[in-house]
Amino acid sequence: MGLPSLHVHDLRHTGNTLAADMGVSLRNLMARMGHDNERAALIYQHKSATADRQIADGLDALLRASREQRPDGAGANHALAPGG
Numbered sequence: 378m379g380l381p382s383l384h385v386h387d388l389r390h391t392g393n394t395l396a397a398d399m400g401v402s403l404r405n406l407m408a409r410m411g412h413d414n415e416r417a418a419l420i421y422q423h424k425s426a427t428a429d430r431q432i433a434d435g436l437d438a439l440l441r442a443s444r445e446q447r448p449d450g451a452g453a454n455h456a457l458a459p460g461g
Contacts, residue, residue: 393421398428 389410397406406418 390421394423397421397423398431400428400431 393406393410396409401409403415403418403422406421407413407415410418410421412418
């Protein structure tokens with residue numbers, strides 16, 4: 378490829394980091410990498426802004442769906458209220 382500083386491991390790391398950012402489970406990362414323990418796979422699941430955004434978007438979608446299911450539109454607020 379003409380990139381002397383690029384190694385196969387760099388590509389492997391990038392691919393697995395991107396997979397982890399997409400929300401791939403630890404078990405699937407382990408299978409993808411051929412690892413039989415969680416410690417090695419956890420390296421690829423470091424905190425990222427992409428993962429944070431996906432979590433926030435997912436929670437927002439759940440709350441919106443909950444609100445839409447209630448005729449009074451109070452689904453999300455009710456779920457978050459104490460004792461709700």
